[in-house]
Amino acid sequence: MLVVRPVRPSDLPALERLAGLAIPSLTNLPAHRTRLEERIAQSQQAFAREVECPGDEHYTFVLEDLERNEVVGTASLRALAGAREAYYTYRQETLIHASQQLNVRHEVQTLALSHEVSGTTQLCALALDPRYRGTHAERLLRRARLMFIAQYPERFAKVLAMAFPGSLDEHGASPFWDSVGRHFFVHDYHEINYLAGVRSKSFIAEVMPQFPLYLALLTPQAREAIGREHPAHEAALAEMLDEGFVRSRHVDLFDGGPIIKADRNLLHSFRHAAWHPVRVCPAHALADADPAMIANQRLADFRCVVARYALTRTGQLTLSPEHAELLDVEEGRAVLAAPLALPPCATRGAGYDRGEL
Amino acid sequence: MRIRPIAEGDLDELQKIARETGVGFTSLPDNREFLNNKIATTTAAFAQRTPVDRRNYFFVLEDEESGELAGCCAIEGQVGREVPFYHYRLGTLAHSSAQLDLHRTIDTLFLSSDHTGDAEVASLFLRPHYRGKERRHQRNGALLSLMRWLFMAEFRDQFPDKVLAEMRGVFDEHGKSPFWECLGRHFFPMDFAEADRLTGLGQKSFIGELMPRFPIYTPFLSPEARACIGQVHRDTRPALAMLKQEGLRWEGYIDIFDGGPTVEAYIDDVRAVRKSRRCRVEIHDASDTLPPRPRWLAANTVMADFRAAWVSRGPDEEDVLSLSKAEAQRLGVQAGDALRVLDTEEVS
Numbered sequence: 001m002l003v004v005r006p007v008r009p010s011d012l013p014a015l016e017r018l019a020g021l022a023i024p025s026l027t028n029l030p031a032h033r034t035r036l037e038e039r040i041a042q043s044q045q046a047f048a049r050e051v052e053c054p055g056d057e058h059y060t061f062v063l064e065d066l067e068r069n070e071v072v073g074t075a076s077l078r079a080l081a082g083a084r085e086a087y088y089t090y091r092q093e094t095l096i097h098a099s100q101q102l103n104v105r106h107e108v109q110t111l112a113l114s115h116e117v118s119g120t121t122q123l124c125a126l127a128l129d130p131r132y133r134g135t136h137a138e139r140l141l142r143r144a145r146l147m148f149i150a151q152y153p154e155r156f157a158k159v160l161a162m163a164f165p166g167s168l169d170e171h172g173a174s175p176f177w178d179s180v181g182r183h184f185f186v187h188d189y190h191e192i193n194y195l196a197g198v199r200s201k202s203f204i205a206e207v208m209p210q211f212p213l214y215l216a217l218l219t220p221q222a223r224e225a226i227g228r229e230h231p232a233h234e235a236a237l238a239e240m241l242d243e244g245f246v247r248s249r250h251v252d253l254f255d256g257g258p259i260i261k262a263d264r265n266l267l268h269s270f271r272h273a274a275w276h277p278v279r280v281c282p283a284h285a286l287a288d289a290d291p292a293m294i295a296n297q298r299l300a301d302f303r304c305v306v307a308r309y310a311l312t313r314t315g316q317l318t319l320s321p322e323h324a325e326l327l328d329v330e331e332g333r334a335v336l337a338a339p340l341a342l343p344p345c346a347t348r349g350a351g352y353d354r355g356e357l
Numbered sequence: 358m359r360i361r362p363i364a365e366g367d368l369d370e371l372q373k374i375a376r377e378t379g380v381g382f383t384s385l386p387d388n389r390e391f392l393n394n395k396i397a398t399t400t401a402a403f404a405q406r407t408p409v410d411r412r413n414y415f416f417v418l419e420d421e422e423s424g425e426l427a428g429c430c431a432i433e434g435q436v437g438r439e440v441p442f443y444h445y446r447l448g449t450l451a452h453s454s455a456q457l458d459l460h461r462t463i464d465t466l467f468l469s470s471d472h473t474g475d476a477e478v479a480s481l482f483l484r485p486h487y488r489g490k491e492r493r494h495q496r497n498g499a500l501l502s503l504m505r506w507l508f509m510a511e512f513r514d515q516f517p518d519k520v521l522a523e524m525r526g527v528f529d530e531h532g533k534s535p536f537w538e539c540l541g542r543h544f545f546p547m548d549f550a551e552a553d554r555l556t557g558l559g560q561k562s563f564i565g566e567l568m569p570r571f572p573i574y575t576p577f578l579s580p581e582a583r584a585c586i587g588q589v590h591r592d593t594r595p596a597l598a599m600l601k602q603e604g605l606r607w608e609g610y611i612d613i614f615d616g617g618p619t620v621e622a623y624i625d626d627v628r629a630v631r632k633s634r635r636c637r638v639e640i641h642d643a644s645d646t647l648p649p650r651p652r653w654l655a656a657n658t659v660m661a662d663f664r665a666a667w668v669s670r671g672p673d674e675e676d677v678l679s680l681s682k683a684e685a686q687r688l689g690v691q692a693g694d695a696l697r698v699l700d701t702e703e704v705s
Contacts, residue, residue, distance in 0.1 A: 097544065099566040102555075104546050106567060183576035184452050184461060199456070207452045207459060209574055216543035217577040 001067065002137050003326055004144035004304040007043050007060040007074065012036060014062065014071035018127040023232050024165050024172070025190065027254070028076070029125040030197030039076075046079070047300040051155045054121060056083035059148070061302075063128070063141040066326075072132055073141040076125035077148070079156055082118020088205035089117050089250035089259055092226065093212070109215035111180075111226070113208065117250055120161035120261060121149070126236075134235070136306045139340055140293060142236065143243065144304035146269045147295040147336055151302075153264075160264050162245065164237050165230040166257030169221070176256030179222030184208060193254060205253055225256040242342040244268050269293070273338040276317035280331050283320040286310055291340040294319070296327040303327045306340055358427065358497060359687045360504045360656075360665040362403045363396055363415045370426040371396070371417070377484060382525075383557035384431065384480040391558060402434070403661050409515050410435040414508070415480070416663075418501055420487075421687070428483035430501045432508065435517055437473030440561045443568065444469050444619055447575075447586060447609040464575040466586075468568060472610065475519040476624065478505050481596060494649050496667065502599050503701060504665035506629030507656040511697050513624070520624050522605060524597050525590040526617025529581075536616035539582030544569055552614055568613065585616040593617075603628045633699040636672035638680055640692045645669040645681035654699045657688050664689045671700055 007015070012033070019031035030036075039060055046057035056079070063073030081087040090111035098105040123145055128138055149156045168174050174189035184207060185192055196204050215223055227247065229237050237258065241247075244267040245260040252259065264270055292309035294317070296302065305326055310318045317337055319327070329335055363371065368389070375387040385392075395415060402412035412434035418427040436442045445466040453460045487497050509516050528534050537549045544567050545552050555563060575583055587607055589597050597620065604627050605620040612619065624630055635658070651667035655678070666687050672678040678696055680688070690696055 095570075097567045099563040101560060101563045101566070102546070104567070106544070106546060108544065108569070110571070179577075183574065184463065185459065195457070203454070204457065207454045207457065209452075209463070211465075211571045211574070213577070214543070214569055214571070214573070217540075217573070 001322060001326065002063060002065055002140060002306060004061050004063050004075075004140055004302075006047050006300060006302055007040050007062050009037075009040055009044075011062050011071050011074075012040060015040070015074055018071075018074050018129065021130065022127040024168060024230060025193060026125055026127065026165070027193050027197045027201060029074070029127055030194060032198050035198055043076075047302075051079075051152075053154065054079035054083070054156050056080065057155065059145075060125070061141075061144060061148075063132075063137060065132075065137075072129040073137065074125065074127050075123070075141050075145060077145050077156070078122040078124060080118070081120050081122040081161060082115060082202075085200060085202040086115040086205070087118040087122070088202055088208070088253050089114050090213075090253055090256075091116065092249045092251065110212040111215065111251070112212040113205070113210060113253075114250060117161050117248075117259060117261075119157060120159045121156040121264075123160060123162045136291060136340060138236075139239065140304065140306050142239065143269060143293060143340075144295065146243075146264075146267060147273065147293050147304050147338065148302055149264060150270055150273050150338075151295065151297060151336060152299065156264070158264060159261055160245075160267075161248070161250075161259055161261040162240060163252055163259045164233045164257050166252055166255030167225050167228045167230055168255070174225070174255040175219065175221035176225040177254055179219040180213065180256075181208065181254055189255065196254070201253070208253060222256065227251050227256065227258045229258050239342065242268070242345040244345070268342050269338040273336055275334045276311065276315060276337055277332055277334050278324060278329050279312055279316035279318050280321055280324045281318045283322070286318055286320060292337045293340055294323070294327065295336045296329055297334065297336070298328065301328060309337060309339060358495065358500065358666065359419055359421065360416050360500065360663075361419055362661075362663055363399055363417050363429070365396060365400065367417060367426060368393055368396060371429070374426060374429055374482060374484060378482050382480075382482065383553050385429070385482065386554060386557040388558065399431075403663065405660065410438045410474070412515070416501075416504070416508075418483070418487075418497060426484075427487040427497060428501050429480060430478070430482070430505060431480040432505050433477040433479060434515065435474050436477045436521075437470060437475075440559055441565050442470055442473055443561075443564055443613050444472060444610040445573070445613055445616075446471065447611060448572075464586075466573040466575060466611075468570060468572070468613070469610070472519075472521055472619070472621070474517055475521050475621070476509070476516045478502075478520060478522045478600075496651055498595070499599065499701065500654065500665070500667060502596065503603075503629055503654055503699065504656060506603065506627055507633050507654065507665060507697050507699060508663065509624055509627075510630040510633045511656065511658050512660055513630075516624055518623055518625075519621060520605075520627065521610075521619050521621040522600050523612055523619045524600075524617045525593045526612055526615030527585040527588045527590055528615070534585070534615040535579070535581035536585040537614055539579045540569075540573065541614050549614065556614070564613065582616070587611055587616070587618040589617055629699050629701075632703055633697050634676070635695050635697055636676040636678045638685065638690045638692055638694045638696050639677050640682060640685050641679050643681060645684060652700060652702045654701055655688060656697045657690050658695045658697060659689070662689050668698070672698060
């Protein structure tokens with residue numbers, strides 16, 4: 001059985017292991033013991049804090065496989081991406097240069113440094129043991145955070161954002177970094193990424209070029225990397241587009257990776273999440289049904305599992321005694337459920353989100 | 358050989374010059390209507406019929422023996438008044454962070470119109486058969502270049518504080534500008550020659566409309582393009598050397614198309630402006646022949662009938678310059694008239 005729950009101090013070795021496994025390594029999950037310890041402490045404070053509006057809370061969750069008695073994944077929520085310092089991105093912009101004299105109209109693409117994403121809630125720092133890739137476990141880990149946000153909307157921003165690692169070349173180098181950031185730093189992409197995780201990314205952003213960059217002056221490889229995700233993250237990105245996220249004009253400062261965003265109320269899981277009273281049934285008596293994410297109503301003892309979405313005629317959700325215990329719910333208490341499957345999004349490949357134009 | 362303002366009958370000769378100048382010489386396109394117009398506006402300027410900030414003084418070097426025009430040069434009273442005048446300014450931005458143990462400076466090109474209102478010396482051209490080894494002793498190029506300082510010194514109140522000169526940038530063996538190929542090409546839907554031609558015709562509004570408006574970090578340019586910044590075409594080196602000798606300096610401004618340097622100075626600091634002085638004319642009967650390498654440059658003090666030429670000697674201790682009849686005629690002066698002279702060999 002799999003469960004997503006808030007991180008505990010005893011999860012430190014597991015977090016360290018997961019941080020080391022991420023491909024490519026994640027800026028916001030550095031394999032650095034002190035930083036991870038801080039991350040855990042910060043998360044515990046966030047879950048314990050009374051919050052009226054989102055601030056610098058950083059919630060970290062883990063995915064535990066109870067059969068193996070092992071933590072096999074982690075994912076985070078930054079309540080406000082730019083709470084302590086600005087969250088910098090490059091925003092893709094198009095300028096029209098038109099000349100009446102020559103009767104020409106010329107579109108010029110630029111990347112402009114932006115703080116705009118600072119006001120969003122960021123879903124970040126997801127790392128999963130490779131053995132679980134492509135399974136329900138991965139989808140649960142990624143989307144359990146939405147179940148948490150749905151229950152505590154006052155703790156989060158209305159717009160959610162997610163950055164995906166950018167594409168790297170066959171040598172593991174970032175063509176985008178090599179054509180942009182490298183002019184300003186001696187470090188290669190992996191060094192700067194680690195440094196950003198250990199120090200702070202916005203700190204580095206402030207030393208990045210402040211004027212917009214003309215795409216025409218970047219290498220063709222760098223231009224191609226803009227808004228393109230790392231192949232290992234294609235499926236994850238597609239899932240979130242199905243969930244209702246859209247590609248934004250923003251890309252990561254370091255590797256040009258895509259940043260997607262969504263009005264949370266438009267997300268599939270938000271629109272289809274429903275409260276149901278629990279009815280506990282022996283496992284062998286449960287009806288067959290599609291899988292769903294099921295979350296309890298506890299803040300610091302938040303739990304989210306995958307179980308069959310089987311309802312009784314009177315709208316009660318049937319749960320096995322094991323799941324009921326895991327969620328710490330008794331018969332008659334309500335849980336939040338949302339289907340795990342998502343209908344494929346028709347506009348997966350489409351451009352930027354409509355709200356920007 | 359003498360310098361005089363261009364006149365109405367010069368159109369055919371001027372067009373010959375325009376044909377010989379070619380690409381890269383923006384101010385003299387081979388366009389009869391344009392050239393005719395140029396003669397008209399410059400005639401009005403010398404007659405002081407146009408306001409000081411709209412004057413273009415266009416001079417020609419006349420071969421009195423053949424009646425041919427040997428070359429030309431110009432002074433723009435104030436640039437950027439009728440059409441915008443753009444440069445890139447090469448500046449430095451520090452990217453520094455003590456915590457990151459980082460300190461880098463990044464060369465950056467900023468679009469600028471800083472030179473608006475400055476005077477410009479331009480359009481200097483000497484036809485091929487008036488330069489070269491056998492003609493070198495005549496110092497025709499130096500005459501064209503230096504007479505402008507005498508003109509500005511004499512009519513100092515008609516000019517602003519500063520003067521500049523735009524120098525032709527680097528072109529490769531195929532006649533292409535690496536700077537343009539790396540930068541301008543992306544923003545202007547035309548080749549260099551066409552952009553250059555339009556600029557020459559004074560149709561510059563497209564530059565402001567199509568130029569990149571944000572600064573350009575030079576590390577984003579190709580090494581070939583970076584190597585062009587502030588560098589001149591091989592053929593332009595002597596002209597640049599002459600301007601530098603007068604005290605003009607490169608202050609980081611470059612041409613937006615080819616990256617060539619713009620050199621500049623305060624007019625009052627220009628060596629020839631400082632060193633030139635007025636003297637009084639006296640005429641003697643002996644016939645003069647110029648020394649093998651003339652040293653003294655003289656110009657009269659009447660704007661509408663301006664003349665400048667090499668003379669065979671300098672003024673005496675009482676600032677009296679004795680000219681032969683031919684010299685006086687060449688300069689359009691009579692005994693008792695004022696003349697401005699420059700000793701071009703005086704060490705500054």
